[in-house]
Amino acid sequence: MIASIPSATLLGVRGRPVLVEVHVSNGLPGFTVVGLPDAACREARDRVRAALLSSGFPWPLRRVTVNLAPSGVRKTGAGLDLPIAVGLLVATGELDAAAIAGCGFVGELGLDGTIRSVPGALPLTDALTSSAVVMPPACVPEALLVGKPVVRTARSLRELVDALSGRIAWPDLRTVSPAGPAQAHKVPGATTADQACGQGRAGPLDLADVRGQPMGRLAIEVAAAGGHHLLLSGPPGSGKTMLAERLPSVLPPLDEAQLLETYRVHSAAALPLPPAGERRPPFRAPHHGISAPALVGGGSSWMRPGEVSLATNGVLFLDELGEFPSPLLDLLRQPLEEGVIRVARARATVSFPARFLLVAAMNPCPCGERRGIGSCVCSAAQLARYSRRLSGPLLDRFDLHVAVGRPSVRELLDLVPAESSASVAQRVAKVRELAHRRGVTANAALSSASLDVHAPLTKAARELFERQLCSGVLSARGLDRVRRVALTLADLDPSKTAVDEIHVAMALELRAGRAALLGGPGQV
Amino acid sequence: MAYAATLAGLDSMTPQRLQRLLRGRSAEEVFADLRAPRARLVSRLMHAEGAPDQRNPRTAQIVNTWRRASVDTDPAFVWERLVASNTVAYRRGSPGYPSRLVDDRAAPEVVFVRGSIAQLDRPCVALVGTRSATHYGSGVAAELGADLSDAGVVVVSGLAAGIDAAAHEGALAPERPAPPVAVVGGGVDVVYPASSNRLWARLELAGGILSEAAPGAAPERWRFPLRNRLIAALAHVVVVVESHKGGGALHTVTAADERGVTVLAVPGSVRSPASEGTNSLIADGCGVARDAADVLAALELACAGSNYALGPRTGPCGQRGFARNSPPAVTARLSPDERAVLEALEDVATPFESVCGRSGLGLALTAVTLERLATLGLAARSGSGWERSAAGRR
Numbered sequence: 065m066i067a068s069i070p071s072a073t074l075l076g077v078r079g080r081p082v083l084v085e086v087h088v089s090n091g092l093p094g095f096t097v098v099g100l101p102d103a104a105c106r107e108a109r110d111r112v113r114a115a116l117l118s119s120g121f122p123w124p125l126r127r128v129t130v131n132l133a134p135s136g137v138r139k140t141g142a143g144l145d146l147p148i149a150v151g152l153l154v155a156t157g158e159l160d161a162a163a164i165a166g167c168g169f170v171g172e173l174g175l176d177g178t179i180r181s182v183p184g185a186l187p188l189t190d191a192l193t194s195s196a197v198v199m200p201p202a203c204v205p206e207a208l209l210v211g212k213p214v215v216r217t218a219r220s221l222r223e224l225v226d227a228l229s230g231r232i233a234w235p236d237l238r239t240v241s242p243a244g245p246a247q248a249h250k251v252p253g254a255t256t257a258d259q260a261c262g263q264g265r266a267g268p269l270d271l272a273d274v275r276g277q278p279m280g281r282l283a284i285e286v287a288a289a290g291g292h293h294l295l296l297s298g299p300p301g302s303g304k305t306m307l308a309e310r311l312p313s314v315l316p317p318l319d320e321a322q323l324l325e326t327y328r329v330h331s332a333a334a335l336p337l338p339p340a341g342e343r344r345p346p347f348r349a350p351h352h353g354i355s356a357p358a359l360v361g362g363g364s365s366w367m368r369p370g371e372v373s374l375a376t377n378g379v380l381f382l383d384e385l386g387e388f389p390s391p392l393l394d395l396l397r398q399p400l401e402e403g404v405i406r407v408a409r410a411r412a413t414v415s416f417p418a419r420f421l422l423v424a425a426m427n428p429c430p431c432g433e434r435r436g437i438g439s440c441v442c443s444a445a446q447l448a449r450y451s452r453r454l455s456g457p458l459l460d461r462f463d464l465h466v467a468v469g470r471p472s473v474r475e476l477l478d479l480v481p482a483e484s485s486a487s488v489a490q491r492v493a494k495v496r497e498l499a500h501r502r503g504v505t506a507n508a509a510l511s512s513a514s515l516d517v518h519a520p521l522t523k524a525a526r527e528l529f530e531r532q533l534c535s536g537v538l539s540a541r542g543l544d545r546v547r548r549v550a551l552t553l554a555d556l557d558p559s560k561t562a563v564d565e566i567h568v569a570m571a572l573e574l575r576a577g578r579a580a581l582l583g584g585p586g587q588v
Numbered sequence: 589m590a591y592a593a594t595l596a597g598l599d600s601m602t603p604q605r606l607q608r609l610l611r612g613r614s615a616e617e618v619f620a621d622l623r624a625p626r627a628r629l630v631s632r633l634m635h636a637e638g639a640p641d642q643r644n645p646r647t648a649q650i651v652n653t654w655r656r657a658s659v660d661t662d663p664a665f666v667w668e669r670l671v672a673s674n675t676v677a678y679r680r681g682s683p684g685y686p687s688r689l690v691d692d693r694a695a696p697e698v699v700f701v702r703g704s705i706a707q708l709d710r711p712c713v714a715l716v717g718t719r720s721a722t723h724y725g726s727g728v729a730a731e732l733g734a735d736l737s738d739a740g741v742v743v744v745s746g747l748a749a750g751i752d753a754a755a756h757e758g759a760l761a762p763e764r765p766a767p768p769v770a771v772v773g774g775g776v777d778v779v780y781p782a783s784s785n786r787l788w789a790r791l792e793l794a795g796g797i798l799s800e801a802a803p804g805a806a807p808e809r810w811r812f813p814l815r816n817r818l819i820a821a822l823a824h825v826v827v828v829v830e831s832h833k834g835g836g837a838l839h840t841v842t843a844a845d846e847r848g849v850t851v852l853a854v855p856g857s858v859r860s861p862a863s864e865g866t867n868s869l870i871a872d873g874c875g876v877a878r879d880a881a882d883v884l885a886a887l888e889l890a891c892a893g894s895n896y897a898l899g900p901r902t903g904p905c906g907q908r909g910f911a912r913n914s915p916p917a918v919t920a921r922l923s924p925d926e927r928a929v930l931e932a933l934e935d936v937a938t939p940f941e942s943v944c945g946r947s948g949l950g951l952a953l954t955a956v957t958l959e960r961l962a963t964l965g966l967a968a969r970s971g972s973g974w975e976r977s978a979a980g981r982r
Contacts, residue, residue: 277941278941278944279941279951282951442720443720447720467939467940467973468941469939537969553952565956566955568956570955572955573951576969579969
């Protein structure tokens with residue numbers, strides 16, 4: 065009178081296999097779940113009982129013990145409802161043990177016996193070692209992405225039992241869930257949150273929409289081509305957000321591995337996956353009121369990936385950087401350095417992927433008008449406080465620090481369309497290709513030592529660097545950063561093979577906003 | 589001298605209280621009075637003077653503190669510490685005390701000095717203005733500082749951020765005949781604001797820093813209006829470079845008016861809040877300072893009849909627009925690109941994008957040309973933009 069059903073629960077962006085053991089014996093009627101279930105798991109008792117009864121199965125008036133093995137690890141979520149119900153049916157003899165051999169189950173049960181979707185279908189399927197899995201209908205598209213086990217589904221518990229015992233054929237995957245991965249699961253609230261992040265926008269954003277802004281456009285192109293983190297500063301209404309939102313449109317499309325990783329993170333965070341065939345890198349734009357767990361991942365029971373992980377392989381855009389609390393910004397330093405974020409809690413430590421391109425925008429001062437001569441009304445103390453909000457180590461991560469201005473009336477009314485994202489993306493792809501040949505994904509990842517090999521300087525470029533270092537404009541730390549940007553500029557310039565004076569000068573100009581931010585009010 | 593310095597360094601000692609204590613008495617006498625159990629005498633003295641803090645219970649309390657402090661303090665030790673920190677104290681009337689201050693009705697009884705202030709016997713011009721200066725203001729202040737200093741005029745300012753700092757920067761050069769003097773609010777050893785650390789040290793070496801507050805005194809708010817009266821009293825002409833409406837520089841103007849010191853204001857854009865104060869000064873009939881020549885003319889009037897002599901007025905000093913002539917040799921050899929970019933620059937910081945748009949060259953070409961011009965000393969990075977540097981002006 066015992067049954068063992070393979071299933072899985074979620075920890076971070078990975079699934080963990082769980083064996084659901086159901087034991088039915090004589091004794092005082094009762095139903096206990098052991099093996100560190102969380103609140104949602106413990107409630108499975110009531111859902112499973114109701115689902116069985118409404119599906120027409122008898123409820124055993126005996127002692128039922130459910131153990132979730134391994135017992136030492138905390139289980140979260142309602143995805144274990146279905147394996148518990150199946151285990152009970154097997155243990156009470158309603159279902160033949162042979163019918164479920166080699167099959168894993170994941171799903172939440174409704175009181176009427178319907179099988180409901182759960183977050184993280186992709187990593188959960190990945191974690192199951194069985195040769196077949198039964199997933200809720202809405203989770204099928206995600207489960208299919210793994211490609212390994214045979215995916216089966218059923219709309220209700222009754223349908224599942226009939227299919228398992230061979231009385232009916234398995235429901236066709238296509239008819240059960242005709243929609244693509246975009247409709248994978250509808251978690252209330254997630255869609256609206258996602259639209260705020262710029263992913264739900266109608267129609268792809270294109271750089272051709274941006275009028276004027278030659279420096280801003282160049283900065284976007286260089287950031288995409290070289291993987292350089294970008295800080296845009298400028299007065300309100302200068303188009304910082306508009307530029308940043310168009311960065312994904314010039315980035316190279318995701319490859320298979322990156323796509324799967326992105327799907328995995330989105331699945332674990334219970335967010336809708338991008339539509340099938342969409343390979344554009346993700347773009348996440350959290351509001352500055354975000355909490356630390358929401359930014360870097362975590363949470364008390366369910367270790368949900370944060371915005372930095374959702375932006376992995378794509379762009380993390382922090383608008384109004386100065387408004388983010390500085391402890392929060394300093395949390396970004398580890399992922400920027402290592403490409404992963406490790407969230408440590410008393411019960412578990414989870415690693416989330418976090419390889420993103422950081423783009424930030426801020427006003428040059430609290431009133432935003434510092435760039436215009438004499439129009440800033442901020443006091444010296446206010447300015448000092450404002451620039452202190454960003455720690456030096458964080459500012460150092462930005463290779464590009466560009467001050468953008470409001471476009472002129474002439475530029476706004478200019479009817480000549482600007483260069484489109486597609487043609488910029490072609491140049492970006494070529495530079496990325498060169499970086500791959502150097503053994504890195506982008507020029508920004510080149511080590512200082514390999515810079516000498518891959519980015520030889522011409523005599524004029526060397527002299528310009530010398531002058532900058534001697535005059536104190538450039539620090540030793542800044543030198544390598546400028547060299548990487550100069551290399552990207554040289555790569556974008558098909559006529560040049562070495563890093564020339566013109567590239568170094570442009571790279572310095574693309575970093576000049578930094579001095580303006582750190583300088584005093586009237587600093588010349 | 590040691591006694592006066594010790595008295596100035598007592599807790600809660602203000603310039604007014606020190607003046608009241610020392611009126612007609614030597615510092616030794618006052619100190620002895622304080623130390624002896626006759627401290628009541630001092631207290632009575634302060635009351636009898638018709639002090640505004642009469643019947644203020646704080647007065648007795650303060651005198652009591654002083655009495656205790658004076659018992660614990662050895663003036664010789666105070667003096668030793670002053671000498672060790674390269675600080676000199678001058679008692680009013682003693683040699684070395686600034687002669688312009690001696691007859692002032694609010695003259696400080698003691699001044700503390702680091703560096704040298706002997707040059708205060710020469711004609712002095714105060715350059716004052718707002719701490720949150722624009723590029724325009726700091727540029728003008730630096731230029732006036734440099735030109736006036738070249739003409740042998742001592743630049744007096746307050747060593748605050750903004751206009752003050754720019755004026756001192758301009759006036760500080762190794763071979764200038766008249767090194768600048770800073771009058772600061774706190775003690776001469778209390779660097780404030782912390783960002784002017786380097787300027788402070790350079791001024792100590794090349795010029796002088798003066799304060800009526802004892803070394804170690806914190807730069808408290810109330811000290812600055814008092815500091816401004818010293819600046820006004822020391823200067824023959826006060827030039828307000830930039831001032832917001834109701835700015836602190838206007839205290840200096842009031843103090844200068846009380847003393848009959850000429851006040852000039854640098855006109856600014858009517859749209860710039862940083863020039864609101866100066867523009868209303870001009871509207872009220874104050875003189876205009878467009879460049880150093882204007883200031884020198886006013887200075888000549890102010891010094892007429894006195895035995896002050898301006899430095900040798902050689903070269904184009906008397907003409908309008910002096911020190912603006914660029915060496916033609918450099919500009920003549922520029923390439924067309926360089927010329928186009930130089931044309932696109934202004935005297936105030938211009939965003940890189942605007943320079944690029946005006947010159948008609950591409951982004952990268954503009955960037956590299958600007959760097960070349962910077963090497964030639966014709967252009968300079970300024971904030972997030974570029975401006976024509978002194979040599980590039982015509």
